[in-house]
Amino acid sequence: MNHTQSNYIQQIYRIILFLIGLWFLNLVWPFISDVILMLIFAFLFTTLLLSSVDAFERKIGNRNLSVLGVVIILLGSITTFLGSFISQISLQAQEFSQRVDQDTMTSEFKSLGEKLTSALPSFMQNEQSSSDYLATKLTELTQGVLGSLGSLVGTVGNFMFIAVMVFIFTIILLSEYHSFKKALVNSIPNKYFEVGLKLIYNVEKSVSSYLRGQFLSAASVAVMSITGLLILNFFGANITLVIFIGIIAGLANLIPLVGPFVGMVPALIIALMNNIGNDAATAHMFFGAIPSPFFALDIIFMFLVVQQIEGNLITPALVGKSVGLHPMLVMIVLLIGGTLLGPLGMLFAVPATGVIKVILVEVAFLRKNSHLL
């Protein structure tokens, strides 16, 4: 058997092995996917919190106590935020249900439908009572949304389990991060040591700079949304829970493409809840020209402006450069991630592609310079 033939057989052998590997992964994936997802989340949280733990450790000289301190501060902040948010929203809902029963809501939507129909050009106004139809549909929709909240309880239980596991994994990773990293580095053979080390650092750098960029981008969206909502309130929008809405908009913004639209939903709901029965808010005109009941168009416009500033000025400066991917490629991987794993896929698509890119660059370098190793 000559050399070319042997190479050919080796190639076929590798392809078969690869296919068997893929088949096996497909087989076990349903059993391990949740754990892998938890580990990925734990790794991302670890990357975010690592510098705080390291700084704390430098001050007190003990890793485990530093992790404990940072985790307590983090849990305290999350609990305060959630507790205060839930109490505020329940107060809001209580006040809303006291003020508005189903009949009021129907009549309110009916008058809104009439106003909207009258604002339309005459040829678009239907002879049949479109306002009645609109009022019934809107009422059904609102009741449906409120009713489906009950089914959320089951999902919350599952979410709590995943959250607790991610929390435990994060604590372990934070506590042993440097030991794990050292163990990984120690496992690299001497021949590939410096190249392997460079690869690990580049992957780490790519993920942490992406996360830092996303975090700053989310913070800027939150601040801009809060400012925008306060400006709208100045003109009489009567939107409460402004800080919470801003923070939710910032967090939702982490999911590319879909997130920004999800972010504006709470503001629209709160505006609707607060302004039902308020004639001035129902008759509000956007820039004095277009009917914008409950300031809905104003809110959408404000969020669109925030998105434009974030998308065109802040994100390219903070996130785009950090991963170094072409915008076209970002769009393609977002679509692939979204198709495969939904919103989670979209969340991880860009950093995962960044990591794959770093690995490919190093592998290409290794193939080219193998004689120097």
Place this chain on the structure above:
Amino acid sequence: MKSAKWENIFKGWDNKESETVHTLKKVPVFKNLSERDFSELEKMMHQRSYASGDFIFKNKAPGEGMYIIMRGSIKITIGTNEGSENTLAELGKGEFFGELALFDDEPRSANAIALDDCVLLGLFTPDLMILQERNPVLGHKIMFNLGGLLGERLRKTNHLLIKEQSK
């Protein structure tokens, strides 16, 4: 008997000096550092073992950082073929090499080969950059010491050059 849990919680407060810290204290790059600085530095160090005759790095290979000899000895050479190999230096315990790679992206300018079984400590550019970000005071101290050593070497080279020219 001490509880294992408590030992685990307070393991960071054990003050026994490790071999790594003992070696680092002898290296001039790390002079004037406190005990806390050394314990932080220890975490950044990568310990590697090489058998006699192993290449630590090759000439023209991309360099990521410097090595400190904890045990054994190494030689720095140019050319690898027998007869053409030119040994520039032989270094032993407590000495360091490859420090130029901390400052530039240039490839290695010589080979480093283990003369006998040796254990080295590696300090690499990304770690130094992270240290500079997280603990600038310690980062500056190390950079300043490295600068001083490189300046000293440059002065010696200048002195040799002047001596050669005046012959």
